[in-house]
Amino acid sequence: MSVSKKKRGELIVLSGPSGVGKSTVISELLSSRRDIHFSVSFTTRQPRTGEEDGVNYNFVSREEFERMIADQELLEYAEYVGNYYGTSLKVIRDKLEQGVDVLLDIEVQGAAKVQERCPEAVLIFLIPPSIEELSRRLHRRNTDAEEVIQLRLEKARQECRECVHYDYLVVNDTVMDAAQEILSILQAELCRTQNRLHLAQSIIGQD
């Protein structure tokens, strides 16, 4: 039996259509699990009101983003509604090796690339209770023109089709319940046999 006492961090990928409330669920989650490192993505999109550089995203120019692509500094990147979004490879690799769990908030194309490169990553897809509720949330956010909202709703339907490639589906009906379900998923993942073989080893003894 191959066992190791050294515990790498867990790579957690959270996706979901825009407007589903990912940021709020993530805030709730991180307030319970302060040990999780939230990976701040790089993007070329404009900051929304209240968004801070280095907190919500690392906002960079299109030129800078294209340099990062060329220099292979990104674990994954994708273009979405005309803007680039990407994840720094180095930060994540360092954290995981230190045993720190890392949370990525990325869309479905990026998640597929992460899964390809890190098959042990835990993929969670956040879905709205209904498409009507998603529409209400996008309108309530009041940041997008109606045609952008309609584009996002159609994109949401397409993205939700990709949920079959994820390990878990969490419904964001209430933020507390969604965060609680994610906490349970993370605790369950820690209990997976392959993550705990070193504990069994002490009972079995050395062969």
Place this chain on the structure above:
Amino acid sequence: MSVSKKKRGELIVLSGPSGVGKSTVISELLSSRRDIHFSVSFTTRQPRTGEEDGVNYNFVSREEFERMIADQELLEYAEYVGNYYGTSLKVIRDKLEQGVDVLLDIEVQGAAKVQERCPEAVLIFLIPPSIEELSRRLHRRNTDAEEVIQLRLEKARQECRECVHYDYLVVNDTVMDAAQEILSILQAELCRTQNRLHLAQSIIGQD
């Protein structure tokens, strides 16, 4: 995409060496999740002090047990330290079809047979914090002769080798923590994508 609204119950298998404290953890678990049906095993062993027929086990004679084997009434059965232990097929099948989660407390041979017949079952192995602690617990129980305890400890080491075939390992350090981890595992299993595709279907719409 093949989806179904009908939710079958979850079949949960809990194993662990004797003395690890399975019964106490199960009591704690069932007090939080009263909707779970605990499947009472059939056995030919003598009841211990405080054990009730139909509650802890269905205590039957060796002749009756062998009739049940012959009539194929058992999902699994095994012989362990000279006694038969087995699980009724019909009760479990009915409960699962009604959407009720069913918990089985069975040993490793039986669990392997359940996994063969029901690959979707969730297999959880309860391990003691150490072999020394297991020895202390077996002595404290004060129900077995020293040579039986030594037999159980050797059997425990053998059984713990089989934990690699289980989905999850839970350490019974404190009863509350072990029960909490099992609750998280069950909640996480509910969130598995294949168990929730009907929720995504309402977003995606019918194809």
